[in-house]
Amino acid sequence: MGCALVFCREKWPVMSNTEMPSQSASRWQAPAVCVVLATITFAVFGQTLRYEFINYDDNEYVYNNPAVARGVTFKGIVWAFTHVHSTNWHPLTWLSHMLDCQLYGLHPGGHHLTNVLLHIGTVIALFLVLRQMTGALWRSAFVAAVFAIHPLRVESVAWVAERKDVLSGLFFMLTIGAYVRYARRPCSGARFGLVLLLFALGLMCKPMLVTLPLVLLLLDYWPLRREESTAGLVMEKLPLLALSATSCIVTLFAQHGAFQSTESYSLPLRFGNALVTCLVYLGQMVWPSGLAVFYPYPFKDLPAWEVVLAGIMLASLSVALWAERWKQPWLLMGWLWYLAMLPPVIGIIQVGMQAHADRYTYLPQIGIYVAVTWLATEWAAKRHVGRVAIGGLMAAVLAVLMVCAWKQTAYWKNSETLWTHTLACTTGNYVAHNNLGDDLLKKGRLDEAIAQCQRALEIRPGNAEAHYNLGSAFLQKGRLDEAIVQCQIVLKIRANDADAHYVLGTAFLQEGRLDEAITQCQDALQIKPDYVEARSNLGNALLKKGKVDEAITQYQMALQIKPGYAEVLFNLGNALLKKGKVDEAITQYQTALQIKPDDAKAHNNLANILAQKGNMGEAILQFQKALQFDPANPSIQNNLAWLLAASPEASLRNGAKAVELARQANALTGGKNPIILHTLAAACAEAGLFPEALETARHALRLAEAQSNPMLALQLQSEMKLYQAGLPFHGPAQTH
Secondary structure, eight states, X not given: OHHHHTTTTOOOOOOOTTTSOOTTOOTXXXXXXXHHHHHHHHHHHGGGGGOOOOSSSHIIIIITOHHHHTOXXXXXXXXXXXXXXXXXXXXXXXXXXXXXXXXXXXXXXXXXXXXXXXXXXXXXXXXXXXXXXXXXXXXXXXXXXXXXXXXXXXXXXXXXXXXXXXXXXXXXXXXXXXXHHHHHSTTXXXXXXXXXXXXXXXXXXXXXXXXXXXXXXXXXXXXXXXXXOHHHHHHHTHHHHHHHXXXXXXXXHHTGGGBOOTTTXXXXXXXXXXXXXXXXXXXXXXXXXXXXXXXXXXXXXXXXXXXXXXXXXXXXXXXXXXXXXXTOHHHXXXXXXXXXXXXXXXXXXXBSSBXXXXXXXXXXXXXXXXXXXXXXXXXXXXXXXXXXXXXXXXXXXXXXXXXXXXXXXXTTSSHHHHHHHHHHHOSSOHHHHHHHHHHHHHTTOHHXXXXXXXXXXXXXXXXXXXXXXXXXXXXXXXXXXXXXXXXXXXXXXXXXXXXXXXXXXXXXXXXXXXXXXXXXXXXXHHHOTTOHHHHHHHHHHHHHTTOHHHHHHHHHHHHHHSTTOHHHHHHHHHHXXXXXXXXXXHHHHHHHXXXXXXXXXXXXXXXXXXXXXXXXXXXXXXXXXXXXXXXXXXXXXXXXXXXXXXXXXXXXXOHHHHHHHHHHHHHHTTTOOXXXXXXXXXXXXXXXXXXXXXXXXXXXXXXXXXTTOHHHHXXXXXXXXXXXXXXXXXXXXXXX
């Protein structure tokens, strides 16, 4: 802190008349501007409160992240500070997501609301800080308004996983505000300490802030106009630069697994793409059309003329603005702000597979907005353009930006609309095809999902994500051999893919290859110990092997990771039932149904147990609920038909309905299931259709004997005597 105390002689600069606010400006102007900024920002982004999570990082950051989904816990706080997840270390971002889960659960509207509120906070802070530095109220307001509602902001605000942008942006503005306050009295160690603290907090939201010390040096030049030597001002920033260096080291460690090799992206290609990208962002600022969530990296080197032209344009612009550094210092400051903030995300060290991204403009373009706004207003002043004309032009610009941003935000409604729009804006976009396939897969539109994943693989062969999604789609289609092949390809590409091990284990489980299924689930859990689905699957495989106690242990461990997971509660109920713990099994089924009331299997299993315990009325209600959610399930139809036909309680019997259900079940099974024919015979007898009951029972008897089912054959022979005598059969529950 000592270096900060050296500059006690600094005096706050006196602003020129053009920079000072009008003497007639009333006290309510700044608060009114803040209200307007908040209003227009919410008008654009408030629609996101109705939007869903998307299947691009939102899963890893929120709804499939157990550490986050549990809300704010001591264990979660420790995890946030001690773990690298999704190739990032940003503990405050994780804590903000945890707080959202604590407040809103996994309802996406609440998470979107937090993003919007943080962005509004950043917008207002930008206005207040810029006004504090320059004394120019309306120019500061216009810069903040453009920043607030430019379509390039949509990705940072509408994407829940980009919380790190809006959260770090707020700390970025707060740091600058604290620095401006410090610059008034540079000898204040406490004020400089606040700058350090806010900067450190910002770095713990997103490491892109590492170049903030350079921005502060630019602000020293203009508008603060600090008179210290350049060397002195640089020395003053050394503590901040030390924080930046530390953050860079941590980030390099955290993201080392996501770095792309020079074989995939050569250094000439990276430098060429970086030069072109600087101009692309400027073009998007002026003409924000065709914006997409992912822009594919070029597979081949960029045309030499394009790279050379970009370099010449950037260099020429830099030289021209340098020449104007005394007359129009805001131009050079704004331009260098833009260039200084881009290096962490420009792709020289390539992380991920994007050529560029809208979100990377969130803070860098503020410098351009300042430069252009000050240039335009100075130009207008020299030509004596009236305030009404200037105000009208500003209003028109903001109106156009609002409409464009509102429309761009609408594409983020859900994953399908987002990726469909992305495919309409880009070509060769294997990520968009794959993620659209993933969304269609989750919606059960399997054939469409398969087509999208196959298209992704045509564009980029060997794409592990596309192979994985294709394997998952084949698994749901019942094409187990193809699913196994796809997952094995994934594991050749990246052996530590827990999801691929899980899907492969599921396929083996369905094929009855229990030992292989167990191995794959264990491999998945070794990579990802909190993988609830893999632990549940491991329990299922152990249960099928007859290792009931071990299965119960796995289910209980899964519920510790994700309490209230309905599917695991259901599986635990099945295991307890096999142990003969009927009442405990009922409790698990009932708990599962409280969480997921549309689970037909749970209703059916609960009904079976209730029927076996003699609670026929409640069993019938549970079977009826099961049919509401799975109306074409012959097993459920058969079970309900049996109780309606043969229940010992006369008040519960309904022969006509039993016949209807049994006939539906018989038709669905092709008339070849002796158990269902047995039920149909009992139903016909209860309805008084004894000839049909007798004939159906004879058919069932022949099938039972052919299938070596002597118990059923004996029961049918006994019941046929009743039907011959014109009597229905009423007896104990025989659900299946």
